[in-house]
Amino acid sequence: MGIERDSSKAIGEGTPFMPAFISIDYITHHYKGQSKPTLEAVEATIEAGQTVALIGRSGCGKSTLLHMLAGLLQPSEGCVRINGRQITRPSPKWNMMFQKPSLYPWMSVRENTALGLLFQGQKQLIAERVDPLLETVGLRELADTNVQRLSGGQQQRVALARSLATQPELLLLDEPFSALDAFTRTALQDQVTGIVKDKGLTMVMVTHDIEEAVAMADRVLIMSANPGRIENEMSVDLTYPRNRSAPEFVALREQLMKHFGETVELPQRNSKTEPRIKAA
Amino acid sequence: MSTDTVNAAGIRPLPTARRKSWPAGWMEPLRQGLIYPALGIGGLLAVWWYGGWIIANNDDLYAFADFAPGPTFAALYQMVASGAVWDPIASSLSRVGFGLLWAILIGVPLGIGIGYWAVARQITHVPFQFLRMISPLAWMPIAVLAFATWDAAIIFLIAVAAVWPITYATAHGVQKIDPLWFKVARNLGADSPQMLRRIVLPAVSQDIFAGIRLAVGVAWIVLVPAEYLGVTSGLGYAINDARDTLEYDKLAAIVLVIGMIGYLLDAVCVKLIKRTSWRQAD
């Protein structure tokens, strides 16, 4: 509804895979009805194949920025470029996952996963791509099950498979595990980084959780609020999968914790942080 | 390993708890499926029979004694046996069918539009609420003037009655759609027709059928008075005809038929709602 067909959206089989190289060029964003800009002069470059965590207090504009990377929202000023091209609309080449799995409850696991390919008119690829993907996320057995019967963690795995089915160059995650229990969360963190590193995708994730950032990212970008800006960054040079009790891991985590100190409220789990950003 | 072993971390296995088994409630389905409905039907028949008995024993009302269950069922049997009952049923059902078809063809797109666009909702609110509150029968004189045939006029009246529940149920369903569903679909590359076909319509199908169920109810109610005029077929006409010829047993039998068909139509709608419902009980 109100969306024109994007002739460039189809991902042909012949297209060489290229992970996204992202440049965020001085983005400023003003929401209607807000007196101050939500984002001001945000600037960053993300290398192809890098995994980046975006952390910062709630309301500082992380989801807003992520929506812009997905092409779901246009900045008031500045632009996002992926592999040199300005992003003006969403595309299955850069897929976003949300805190809610947001599956379609009238469909099975397989149908949900195949949806992107169906929308591209690439039905012929469904058979060869979907089942191996479900195997990868450990849901092969449940392929024909209605998604309402799955646990929260399984649902988020379907959402992951759905995002991967169109073979994106970039995976965007907006607090995707914050509604899950601790065991599931840890398992999924490692699984997602495993897949992302294995396929060589670029990944940008927003999180409230400092440990999650250190567990999943090569680079942590730290945002400040009012107006939202990327202020600091930290590199995480640890091998995957990361041992969360290794001294190096703990040291980095402590360092980040200390950085936030009293300036940030405690991470809120299961808070109503679903973005209220309306896709433009 | 015995249950009192304590491992190094201090985590101790506990004996397996046993679940108590509950007595099987085999009486409950029987009650709900058979006994209670039978009681309800029996009660209705008893009231009817008692009313007939009072009428039969009242000197002023004696002429109407054929309304009682006995003569009514006899007349019904006659009508079924002779096949005379099918023609009016077919006429009425086809009118209701066409009226509903128009109501669906207009109501569903209209409902999707006003459910999706807040502006459309605001613009249409006053005129639609105004029109909705006008009894469809009030359109009768206009319909008779506007349409060349009585049949078309009746179909129009039914459509006017049925379009509102379908429109509003659809709109309500669309408004309830999780905005994230649209966002995800756009991200996966859906264009407008795909969004409509794969996301919106499946999401609201059960709401549409819930609207159709309400619409069938009002359409069936509007049908009979609408058939009092002009036409020479249908259940409404048959009632009028039976009244004019003082065949009260036949009149009551047609009332019975109207009620039974209405019940069946509703049951069909309930089935369709269940079929299209994607909500799973948990």
Ligand SMILES: Nc1ncnc2c1ncn2[C@@H]1O[C@H](COP(=O)(O)OP(=O)(O)O)[C@@H](O)[C@H]1O
């Ligand atoms: N659609 C919107 N309209 C107006 N303001 C918004 C909208 N969406 C978000 N905001 C505001 O922008 C700021 C940043 O929001 P968001 O990007 O969701 O933050 P975060 O994800 O970091 O918690 C918040 O103050 C929020 O209230």
Ligand SMILES: [Mg+2]
């Ligand atoms: Mg957010």
